Amino acid sequence: MYMLYSHNLVSGHFHESIEKYSAAIDLNPTVASYWSNRSFAYIKTEAFGYALVDADKCIEIDPKFVKAYYRRASANFALGHYKESLRDFHRVAKAKPRDKDAQKKFKQCQTLVNKMLFEEAISSDREGAKSVAEGLDVDSMHVEDSYEGPRLVDGKITKEFVEELKTHFKSERRLHRKFVYQILLQVMTYFKAQSTLVDVKVPKDGKFTICGDIHGQYYDLLNIFELNGTPSETNPYLFNGDFVDRGSFSLEVILVLFSYKLLYPEHFYMARGNHESTNMNKMYGFDGEVKAKGSDIMVELFHEVFRTVPLAHCIAGKVLCVHGGLFSEDGVTLNDLRKVDRFREPPDSGLMCEMLWADPQILPGRAPSKRGVGLHFGPDVTDAFCKLNGLDYVVRSHEVKDNGYEIHHDGKCITVFSAPNYCDQMGNKGAFITVRGDDFTPKFTTFGSVPHPNVKPMAYASPFSMFGL
Template identity: 65%
Template structure:
């Protein structure tokens, strides 16, 4: 959960904020209490203006002066939710409740964080606690009922998934020939069921005009793409010849018009202009179908020169919460949601360029013992687990300080420059490239130049004001070159337009 607004360099982390706190309420002076309230009001103003990083800084400063006020933690928890730091949000909400078990907003915050992490039963427990305290509160009852519906649906889906009658994959069960192209359709056509250059060029133009590709063609492209991904290992090795350029892009998150702008600036993908897109193609932005279908079409057109890695948002829980499932259902059907999930399950987890640059969506590992062979052998045809190599490849983040720390997201780990150095030396690599986090310039270089973040969705969610970026290298010079760019206009469809209605309850 490109997952991905957090910026550990500019915000005060929870651990920082808890250094040297007063341990006795009587030790807090009236002056400190007054100053803490002023800081809280400043934080609230930043939050209202969607400057969540500055809001977190101010809430943290207030906590440092007076750590015994539950709303400070509750408000900071809300800001962490907005920056996808779900681990910190959980911790702050729990701290708020330890100070005041009747502070109902903290139950909501903790439930929201658990919902975002797919821990619906834990979320339901908090909503239930609120309804017991306030049985006549309609708002609390609505939230409880909505979460309960999700829990029941998941239980039902698990039950039918265990039935052998449902074991057959969606890709195998679809009868392509029975799908009909309407006579009125005037968009691009596959040629003998295959993607061509003319098809992709026409498709990008049709999508630009908000036209829709017929379900038959979508199914054909998805099934063919799945077959290609199934043949690859979890770690794909890429050879870039001398003097040849190679482009690495980060999160796209359904921002189709910004994706087209990358191709306008850097050239369309081709055998002479290869690309790697490093996960989080979908969710949040409301043109996710257009993004993923364009990228998969290029994958079919140039299977050895166009690469796609799985991100944390290429997963069922994220798609259910952050918009992709809703968008696919709106534009097509629930069956296609299942087919997309099957394709996402087979996306490679990482890529290695010239055996020197390792690229993954999230980051490095809880153990120093992980090797490239371990990554290649990782079984990936599943939903991401909550720990282990696959989880960490999709969810981890770098931190400036040495060592490791619990993830601010609640999943994966945070790793320092020493962890990066050890991993690179063990595997004879020069540096790692990852995505997963918004950066003001679209990229950031950390860990003595050995850990690079690239994020390609400018003005993320139409609110963050960040630039997007992509990286280019050549086969004989693996030094990264960065290109930053601003967002371009898009049709008047807001981000998260198809997100789970649950988000509207907070």
């Protein structure tokens, strides 16, 4: 039994592994390795809260089970609990003094924690100082004669520019930094003027498309446009968060999306996801990718832009779209969401946190989140929220689904995820939703992944995002 389940872990069938280890634990909850291996599977599915619980249980059964400390360290690091993580990696290193990998991981963690603490201290010292956006002198940036790529004319986005940009990126070429900065500064100005919750109108004879997570899978993004048509004034889109991280073409994804936002500001919408945040970008690849393809200053400017992106959209007063989900308290209204202060990094609790991190559950009520952040909310929570706010249903993203989507809570909560074969290993379909202005019954289109250049997902990620492998 143990060998069979271990094969599932190695081959990437993590959800199946969770089910089988859960069954094994029900039969014999005293086997430490079952808890440790399920903790590993939870880490791989980003259920870091559950991973911590299982690692703690394994340690309770067998305090000398070294892998459990490794699992707990990995989960804590992913949650930003760096000191707790370092403490457990130190335990692993002490328990295995001749294990070169254990020593390496401890030293890496120690170095990274010290670096992050230093960056946090520098950031605190800079509070109130001029932002990167305010300090940029884009006009003085010179575009070399040797540059052969798309150019903004008088700083303006045109349809021709976006089409050329998509082709340029498809050929793995870079956009000149001057044009990157111009796009970022313009889109930040636009986002700053928007409400935290944006109201979207759909003409009665019009179509509207909702996409979920893209996660840096640029070539799959292009495939969506092939399948459903390019964005335009008659083909509007909403991208519901997690544009970046994981996939190694995140810079290409976000610049194309921002360009479409500027080209069609009233017909192209973007909502912030939990991965549009500084901590996640440091871990899961976006920071590293932008530094490799751009610069440290460009990274900081992206962080400033992400802090301005709206958190939710209400389509025709009938459908609420938000990246994560619903709330830990009853009685939350759409007006409450409009008042949320989003111009910051996501907090660990409250409405903003829940909008970015929450997940639906089958059982009524609420429960602690498997992720260690946010919460799980049941069908009664969704029903009450929709009734209070006059909504037909809620669309959210945030979770991989085998078919690219899943219908929850008697149709009142829908998950859509648009990154097929997530991280080149999950085997899932992607999906998008279309609705019409005279019929808000959701129509689902599923699609598979398409080939991409030989650059692996997570190529730019922190080594600690790979812990548990």
